[in-house]
Amino acid sequence: MSKDDVADALDEIGVLLELQGENAFRCNAYFNGARTVRSLSADLKQLVADKTLGQVRGLGAALAEKITTLVTTGDLPYLAELRGQVPAGLIEMRQLQGIGSKKVKALHDALGVDTLDKLKAACEAGEVAKLKGFGAKTQANILEALRFREEAGKRVRIDQATGLVAALVERVRALPGVVRAEACGSVRRRRETCGDLDILASSADAQPVIDAFAAFPEVVRVLGQGPTKASVLATSRVDGEKVTLQADLRVVTDDLFPFGLHYFTGSKAHNIRMRQRALDRGWQLSEYGLGTADAPIACKTEADIFAALDLEYVAPELREDTGEIEAAEAKALPRLLEPGDIRGVFHNHTTYSDGSASLEEMALAAKALGWEYFGVGDHSQSLAVARGMPPSVVRKQWAEIDAVNAKLSGVRILKGIESDILQDGSLDYDDEMLAGFDYVVGSVHTHFTLTEAEQTERVCRALAHPALTMLGHATGRLLLRREGYKIDLEEVLKTAARFGKMVEINANPYRLDLDWVHVKRAKALGVLLVINPDAHSPDQLALTRFGVDVARRGWLEAKDVFNTRSLAEVQAELARRKRA
Template sequence: MDAFAKEPVSNGRIAAALEEIADLLEIEDENAFRVRAYRHGARVVRGSARGFADMVALGEDLADLPGIGTSLAEKIEELVRTGRLAYLDQVEGRTAPGLRELLGLPGLGPRKVKALRDGLGITTLEQLESAVMRSRVRGVPGFGAKTEARILASLEHLHRRPVPHVLWPAAEPLVLALTRHMERIPGVTRVAAAGDYRRLRETVDRIELLVAAGRDARATERLLEYEGTDRVVSRSAKRVKVVLRNGLSVDLHMVPARSFGAALFAHTGSDDHVATVRRFASKQGLALDERGVFRGDARIAGRTERELYESVGLGYIEPELREDRGEVEAARAGALPELLTVADIRGDLHVHTSVTNGRDSPRAMVDAAAEHGYEYVAITEHTASARVSHGLDAERMARHLDRIELLNDRQDRIRILKSAEVDILKDGSLDLPRRILDRLDFTVSAIHSYFDLSAAPQTERILRAMDDPHLSILAHPTGRLIDRRDPYAVDFERILAAAAERHCALEINAQPERCDLSDVLARAARDAGVALVVATDAHRKEQLDFMRLGVGQARRAWLTAHDVLNTRSWKDLERFFAQRRR
């Protein structure tokens, strides 16, 4: 088995290689019989119930299979054994790179791509768009005005099409699987994720991986064997870009160990952050690129990011801060904050159970919170107006609070706080009577209806709610759901001013589709003197782990443990909430 690729090459990967050869040979006007042979071979491989890699491992003669033959059998065996196909590399090497992008445009097969190249010298999407706009394509044999119009529509759709992206937690298992896949390659010494993922942005539109390896590791070829790979966009000895089956792209960069820190810096920070640091280095007579930091021809740093930042006179800047929002100036002045960590969190103040719309019982959620090492956890069931969430009216809430008190008495692992996620009604009142609100340790209050109010009435609604001394924390303050619902219209400056004056805390809700407050608004809240809470809004035990997402959002907002209420002991937290009821 040592002669085989580390992981089996799938039938889909083999078929894709054969189809690509057929397309490129057809563009080259190769013998039609050879083109058909590769296409037929691809269909045979895709339609096979057995894995061709298994057949090779068992020593079966692939040439005996109908539609394969000796030549294709040899190429398939080469791909299975080595993870690469020299003939495909050869054909790709003599084909203009842009022609492969043209093949990906709907309605443009190899014959039409060849006609465009031969007739108009078109080898890129940009050249094609220019020719279409000047009505030149319709003059190519085999085309016409209707075909030209369809190509234009496809190009316009390509421009409008949003870049596929996923929420950060959906990217995480892909990054971990890809990292494990690459780390198993002999000769690979380090793999690191960069880009939006490393900065803990709410969504990730591509995965960037940096790999340090010996010369013979063939890491770029091994990425092509990853089972989730759908197609190859580009490939070279130092870089490969593929698209996964879910539409997310992966960029893999091969990096020398001596330049790993410099490359990680270049591919982690936003473009503006990287440019600002480079300008800062240039003012000191230094050159900074993906290879390292240079004074003249001498490399003075680049192996680690910390070394890189220090070489240009800056303190180390955490990845979450690298957005060019003043972090370079703060690093120069030695004024970077000591960012919040998950270890600083002493309790979760927003948790649901099976009493309303959660999955797990109150006891199960309490036990899970204790396993996280928390000192306290708040059970925050919905109130009656949240009908879709099976919210509790006053009488049911009273009975629920009785049970929470009893549960608290029967266990001593963690303090259970009596709370509720109280709806803010259209008129700004809270959805529980005062006699029930007085029983709560604090309230988490939120808008769950009338999202379409204009800014003035929505703002007044929230301000009236804040006038109630029982409102302790404004939950998911903008109401957004990423990719599903925009924030409701509101004058946020007035909300911040009122929250600071009334000692109302604002929540950073860690549910992945919310991440509400955003990093920008959370920082604005901190700057306005507003206290913040990081909470999971967990509806089952596993969602308590979302705390790390909320902490990541807080770190992007420059928050420290001092800025976040639930880093405090319950006694200190109780004193803060008591300010509201005086």
């Protein structure tokens, strides 16, 4: 089982225990254990093999034993037993806004409610309101939560969330009396998906700001409104697709803005570590300030908060309690990659396969972004569904690239290919043709149902091929639409390191593959990363910024990313690899 599989199992145990009424300490042990496993930079399988898992902070003997069983057998009888004891519908009920495990358990115990449909029927019949600890208001809130779930109870991709929150924040900033306004939460930390939006603003008079926010044209429903906070259902179209999310606005006085910004950005785990650091100094840290009641510490910015706690400023993308506090204390945080560090990209498509623009149009779009080079990565011959190129078409494309390069100035087209990794791990052209490309991106597009061992062997064999330069979208996932194929990424990354291959961060928001956890692991293994937009049109080249987000969450610096190098450096390195 992968780290994510193990972490998911631990989270599920915590939830099932909550629904059985277990004490919070025991439940939180599993939730904290899941977070620890997800953030491990070391190889989980190796820790199990070395019997050193119990030495990891946050993993006690009991958790280590269960994790060992999961890793070595792929199963856990204890989890199977819990699943048999808790109706599956209770977990869905627990996901409703404002309904925790205690209420779910009470509803099940008193009314036998074990599905969302039964819960809705019980509310509509007035049965929930009669229960002790519920009442008419809670019953109405549950019905509202059920309606909300039907309308907007799903996560959206980061590009969709960014588009909606940017529109809302821009409107808030333009309101009279607003001093500062920022997006917070997971969208500020640049997580790959978001379930809601958090916005913080500062003003000396909150009520007019709240009233105006509730009347924004994007707002389709007001879920709650008070003197300093409003919760709404907001919607807009992002790239032609309708996006609907809950958006919460909080308004504070400007002296409290830095504290609120830090608190509402999160993550929860990061905030706990920061609060403990303040407590160790005899202070309190919350959204309301830092210090003591008698001696508050004024902070104009978030950076002042970190400085007061003897820490370097921690960028929002790093705030996951995965070592950032220790690095900030040691003044050893990375100089994170910036969008402006990118000087070109490699994996892109044109009308030669399934792209919508010509070579020249794509190259000019890259130049407009300030890039020095544009790398072609059209599909290879086996992927007929995407108009993969037979050898004759490849040679035609090479000739056109030479002609366009002779014509253009300020940008260089590089001859690449996105070669299918075939079922047996071979690449999609013979060695003679592969040698004609400047570089080769190897990707899996078919046979997703192979076993984990078969898929891993397939990809690792491709990584051993001398012609392969970089591995494309390593898991094949499509966020919120399709899980990736089963593959041992630890073994894949180790193989990439062993053969000196690059691994792609696919910046398309549908993919963002590798994820940030594996990006961080790749860096630890010495794997060189490359950020590619997988663009199929000129405007999609700008998607590269979402890959930069992933890189930053994975602690990458410019030196860790191949396409921060100049054209001359890239050409020299690609030529060296072909000679090796």
